[in-house]
Amino acid sequence: MSVLIFLDNAEGHVRKASLEAASYGAAIAKQLGTTAEGIILGKTTENLSSLGKYGLTKVHTVANDALDNFDAQVFTKVIAEAAANADVIIFSNNIAGKAIAPRLSARLKAGLVTGAVALPDTSNGFTVKKNVFSGKAFANVTINTAKKIVALNPNSYSITTTDGSAEVAGLNVTVDTAKVQVTATSKVEGDVPLTEAEIVVSGGRGLKGPENWGLVTDLAKVLGAATACSRPVADVHWRPHHEHVGQTGIAIAPNLYIAIGISGAIQHLAGVNRSKTIVVINKDPEAPFFKAADYGIVGDAFEVVPKITEAIKKIKGS
Amino acid sequence: MKILVCVTKTPDTTAKIAFTDNNTKFAGDGVQWIINPYDEWYALVRAIELKEADAATVIHLITVGGADAEPIIRKALALGGDEAIRVNADSHDSFYIASQIAEVAKAGGYDLVFTGKETIDYNGSSIGGMVAELLDMPYVSLATKFTLNGSNAVIEREVDGGEETNQVALPVVVSCQKGMAEQRIPNMKGIMGARTKPLKVVEPAVAEALTSITSFDLPPAKAGVKLVSADNPEELVRLLHEEAKVF
Numbered sequence: 363m364s365v366l367i368f369l370d371n372a373e374g375h376v377r378k379a380s381l382e383a384a385s386y387g388a389a390i391a392k393q394l395g396t397t398a399e400g401i402i403l404g405k406t407t408e409n410l411s412s413l414g415k416y417g418l419t420k421v422h423t424v425a426n427d428a429l430d431n432f433d434a435q436v437f438t439k440v441i442a443e444a445a446a447n448a449d450v451i452i453f454s455n456n457i458a459g460k461a462i463a464p465r466l467s468a469r470l471k472a473g474l475v476t477g478a479v480a481l482p483d484t485s486n487g488f489t490v491k492k493n494v495f496s497g498k499a500f501a502n503v504t505i506n507t508a509k510k511i512v513a514l515n516p517n518s519y520s521i522t523t524t525d526g527s528a529e530v531a532g533l534n535v536t537v538d539t540a541k542v543q544v545t546a547t548s549k550v551e552g553d554v555p556l557t558e559a560e561i562v563v564s565g566g567r568g569l570k571g572p573e574n575w576g577l578v579t580d581l582a583k584v585l586g587a588a589t590a591c592s593r594p595v596a597d598v599h600w601r602p603h604h605e606h607v608g609q610t611g612i613a614i615a616p617n618l619y620i621a622i623g624i625s626g627a628i629q630h631l632a633g634v635n636r637s638k639t640i641v642v643i644n645k646d647p648e649a650p651f652f653k654a655a656d657y658g659i660v661g662d663a664f665e666v667v668p669k670i671t672e673a674i675k676k677i678k679g680s
Numbered sequence: 681m682k683i684l685v686c687v688t689k690t691p692d693t694t695a696k697i698a699f700t701d702n703n704t705k706f707a708g709d710g711v712q713w714i715i716n717p718y719d720e721w722y723a724l725v726r727a728i729e730l731k732e733a734d735a736a737t738v739i740h741l742i743t744v745g746g747a748d749a750e751p752i753i754r755k756a757l758a759l760g761g762d763e764a765i766r767v768n769a770d771s772h773d774s775f776y777i778a779s780q781i782a783e784v785a786k787a788g789g790y791d792l793v794f795t796g797k798e799t800i801d802y803n804g805s806s807i808g809g810m811v812a813e814l815l816d817m818p819y820v821s822l823a824t825k826f827t828l829n830g831s832n833a834v835i836e837r838e839v840d841g842g843e844e845t846n847q848v849a850l851p852v853v854v855s856c857q858k859g860m861a862e863q864r865i866p867n868m869k870g871i872m873g874a875r876t877k878p879l880k881v882v883e884p885a886v887a888e889a890l891t892s893i894t895s896f897d898l899p900p901a902k903a904g905v906k907l908v909s910a911d912n913p914e915e916l917v918r919l920l921h922e923e924a925k926v927f
């Protein structure tokens with residue numbers, strides 16, 4: 363009986379979204395009067411015992427080189443073995459979580475809730491609040507099976523730390539031969555991954571052309587932010603399509619979302635409305651985005667944004 | 681080549697989100713229903729392109745849903761599916777739906793099963809992975825490009841901060857998103873042809889629902905925007921720093 367948290371391995375390190383999942387899983391373990399353990403697959407370079415500070419008592423490792431190649435089927439089988447004694451299994455609802463958690467649910471016949479945004483209500487069963495309708499509503503979903511799987515939305519639960527160190531133990535499980543071979547990877551070097559960023563600066567068609575994107579990237583740079591864009595901007599290739607946020611793009615929930623020259627169409631809002639603070643800069647006072655914003659400036663981005671960047675530089679510099 | 685494309689109906693992206701029956705049901709009355717955009721624009725259109733490149737390819741569509749799902753299935757046939765199967769069941773449990781799809785897929789012997797990345801109403805992003813597990817097939821999620829190379833699929837998929845290329849022997853289950861194909865509009869010939877294409881209704885197989893929706897909530901309304909003059913952007917920065925404390 364325990365809570366098992368899948369720790370997503372990002373080239374040797376535990377991804378931030380998984381630290382949120384660990385903190386969340388540890389809180390659930392406390393609620394249920396049990397312990398929280400983690401599992402990480404593939405080579406690691408991090409001191410795993412330090413993961414105790416997120417509330418894990420134990421970290422299982424499977425340092426088989428074959429697991430450096432991601433195949434959801436292979437990963438699922440390994441995690442299923444490790445989860446034999448777990449009542450609750452937690453994933454981040456990130457890219458790896460979306461690939462593995464559903465497979466594991468079907469394999470173990472364990473009810474799954476993806477996109478969880480809060481701790482479960484365990485007063486009468488096990489009910490998890492999740493995002494539905496692209497952030498426009500929540501559903502409270504009850505899991506009716508003894509074994510339960512929850513995939514926590516990134517940026518929905520704060521990382522909590524305590525004292526403590528985790529026992530690290532290698533797990534002896536068979537690793538199948540992967541059917542899916544990863545043959546190439548192309549990553550945008552140096553950038554903050556959009557789904558993990560605390561601050562996101564985003565530009566829309568109001569910026570007129572890719573040559574003006576310095577406005578967005580300069581502001582992002584002083585804030586240590588990731589950059590994003592509206593769909594038409596990606597469609598005309600002003601920006602790469604992995605920056606496109608919204609209903610048909612990536613859904614994000616940063617602490618701060620700054621929208622520059624974006625009208626705020628409902629399909630755009632669907633991907634960003636979970637942001638904690640929204641700032642809108644638009645020259646049209648009627649732009650729908652202002653209705654969803656916390657702060658705004660009605661004005662020309664080309665004049666306003668450089669001043670904002672300068673003012674932040676001043677504060678950061680002092 | 682036999683392709684199974686999973687399609688489902690969702691409220692139009694601009695539909696008002698409200699609930700009835702003591703907040704236990706989505707208020708669907710008067711809502712315009714569409715094919716889930718990921719299923720239509722990416723999964724189905726890419727399947728159609730594969731058929732255009734190889735005339736021997738057959739595309740079957742499947743939806744798990746009530747009779748009210750038929751208009752969207754007809755539209756999918758008009759776009760280019762060959763025949764459709766509707767499993768006559770209404771459920772919001774992903775495992776139940778996936779079990780129905782897997783049952784049909786097992787009997788059909790498909791080389792490829794395409795799903796959308798997620799439904800835009802319940803946002804499960806789960807059916808593809810579950811179907812793959814139930815069929816014991818590999819699963820490539822969040823695909824942005826799909827090409828065939830003999831009996832292998834070469835698939836690009838989204839990963840954190842970039843993309844990776846996967847190679848896998850068929851059969852495979854793939855969840856599709858932006859990049860896979862471009863949206864199409866059904867033409868008159870397609871719409872006329874769709875009327876006579878087979879749409880088979882089958883009763884659901886016995887399967888368990890592992891979860892149930894207890895209720896829905898709407899997020900609390902925003903307090904309203906605090907506007908700062910364009911002549912004083914420094915004031916916005918001060919508010920973000922001292923009031924919202926976001927940097």
Ligand SMILES: Cc1cc2nc3c(=O)[nH]c(=O)nc-3n(C[C@H](O)[C@H](O)[C@H](O)COP(=O)(O)OP(=O)(O)OC[C@H]3O[C@@H](n4cnc5c(N)ncnc54)[C@H](O)[C@@H]3O)c2cc1C
Pocket residue numbers: 565566567568569591592593594595606607608609610611622623624625626627628629630633643644645646649661662663664693717
């Ligand atoms: C099914 C469906 C799915 C969709 N999915 C998405 C999605 O995932 N993401 C998405 O973003 N869109 C999506 N869209 C498109 C969406 O409806 C809008 O068309 C799109 O978001 C508009 O992008 P935009 O705000 O950049 O451009 P516009 O609507 O053209 O807005 C540009 C804004 O810039 C302002 N502006 C102009 N000049 C300046 C200036 N100098 N300074 C300041 N402001 C200025 C204008 O006032 C205007 O408000 C989808 C549409 C459909 C139908």
Ligand SMILES: Nc1ncnc2c1ncn2[C@@H]1O[C@H](COP(=O)(O)O)[C@@H](O)[C@H]1O
Pocket residue numbers: 686687688716718719723742743744745774777781794795796797798799802803804805806807808
């Ligand atoms: N009722 C359904 N019938 C057929 N396919 C479905 C159904 N629900 C979901 N799907 C498919 O599974 C994908 C992912 O859905 P979900 O896991 O519910 O977000 C969708 O994009 C569809 O391709």
